[in-house]
Amino acid sequence: METFQVVILALIQGLTEFLPISSSAHLILPAQLLGWPDQGLSFDVAVNTGSLLAVVIYFRRELWTMAGAWSVSIVKRESSAESKLAWWIILATIPAVICGFAFKDFISTNLRSSAVIATTTIVFGLLLWWADYAGKRQLSEYQAGWKKALFIGVAQALALIPGTSRSGATMTAGLMLGLTREAAARFSFLMSVPVSLGAAILVTKDLLENPAAIDTHALILGTVLSFVSAYACIHYFLKIISKMGMLPFVIYRLALGLFLVGFLLFV
Template sequence: METFQVIILALIQGLTEFLPISSSGHLILPSQLLGWKDQGFSFDVAVNTGSLLAIVIYFRTELWNMFTAWSKSIATQQTTPDSKLAWWIILATIPAVIFGYFGKDYIKANFRTIEVIATTTIVFGLLLWWADSLSNRKLTEYQAGWKKALFIGVAQALALIPGTSRSGVTMTAGLMMGLSREAATKFSFYMSIPTGLGAAILVTKDLLQSTQSIDMNALFFGTVVSFVSAYICIHYFLKVISKVGMIPFVIYRLLLGAVLCGVIFLS
C-alpha cells in the first residue's frame, strides 16, 4: 500500500474502533468504493493492535486494579468488586473466542462485502437506537453480574461480521441489560482488550508461518497512527457520551447504510 493509504486506513481504525460505527466495516469500504487493493486481515489486526495499546495505556490504573484483585481472588478465594469485574470480562470473552475460532475463515471468505456492511450497519444501528431509548439504564459496570456479562459476550461474537461494530453491539447489549451509558461504554472498552490480544496473537502466528511477502513498514506505521488516533478518540468519547447519547452515531449509521444501499443499487 501507498503511505497515504496506510495513514487513511490507520486513522479510520483508530477513530472508529471505540465508536459504535464498526471499524472493520469502514476498513473494508475503501477497497469496495475507491478501488484500493484490499489491505487484508493482517493489516486490519495490526491497526487494531494500535487501538489495543491505546486502551491499555488509557485505562492502565483500572486494569492494574482489576488484575491484582483477580490474582488475589485466585490465591485467597476472596472477591472484591474489581476481581468480580475481571472475572465477568473473562467470561464475556469466551463466546467471541469460540465463534472466532470456528467461523473466522468463513467470515473472511464471504462477509467482507459492501452488501453485508450496508445491512449490518442499518440493522444494528436501529438496535442501538432502541437500546439507548430504554429508561432503565442505571447500573454501573460493577453491578453487571455474570449473566449480563455473558449476554454482552454473546453479542460481541456477532461483531466478527463486518459492519456490526464490536463497540456498538456490546454497548447495545449493555444498555439492554440496564447498564448506564458510561458503564456500558467502559465494559465494552474493557472487553476489547482480551479479544484484541487474542486476534493479534493468532494473526501473528499466521504471519510467521506464511510464505508471502509482508510489508512490515506498513504494519508498523499503521499501528502507530492507529494508536495515537484511538487514544484521542477514547478520551473525548468518554467525555461526551453521557451528554449526547447514542443518537448521533445511530444517525450516522443509518445515513451510511443508505449511501451504501445507493451504491449497491447503482452498481
C-alpha cells in the same frame, strides 16, 4: 499501499475501533468502493496492535487493579468488586472466542461484502437507538453480574459479522440491560483487551504461516497513527457520551447503510 492510504486506514482503525460504527466495515469498504489494494495481514496486525496499546494504556490503572484483585480471588479466594469485574470480562470473552474459531473461515469467505455491511449497519444501528432510548441507564459496570456479562459477550460474538461493530453491539447490550452510557462504554472498552489480544495473536500466526513481503514503514506509521487516534477517541468519547447519547452514531450508521444500498443498486 501508498502513504496516503496507510494514513487513512490507520486513522479509520483507531477512530472506529471504539466508536459504535464498525471498524471492520470501514476497513473493508475502501477496497470495495475505491479499488484500493487489500491492506494485508501484517497491516491488520499493526493497526490492531496500535488500538490495543491505546486501550491498555488508557485503562492501565483499572487493568492493573483488576489483575491484582483477580489474582487474590484465585490464591486467597477473596472476592472484591474489581475481581468480580475481571471474572465477568473473562466470561464475556468466551462466546467470541468460540464463535471466532468456529466461524472464522465462513465469515471471511462469505460475509465480507458491501451488501452484508449495509444490512448490519442499518439493523444494528436501529438496535443501538432503541437500546439508548429504552434503557434504564442506572447500573455501573461493577453492578453488571455474570448473567449480564455473558449476554454482552454473546453480543460481542455477533460482531464478528462485518458491519455489526464490536463496540456498538456490546454497548447496545449493556444499555438494554440497564447500564449507564458511560458504564456500557467502559465495559465495552475493557472487553476489547482480551479479544483484541487474541485476534492479534491469531492474525500473527496466520502471517507467520503465510509469509509475505512486509513494508516496515507502513507498519510503523500505521501502528503509531492507530494508537494516537484510538487513544483520543476513547478519551473524548467517555467525556461526551453521557450528554451526547448514541443518536449521532445511529444517524451516521443509517446514512452509511443507505448510501451502500444506493451504491449497490445504482453503481
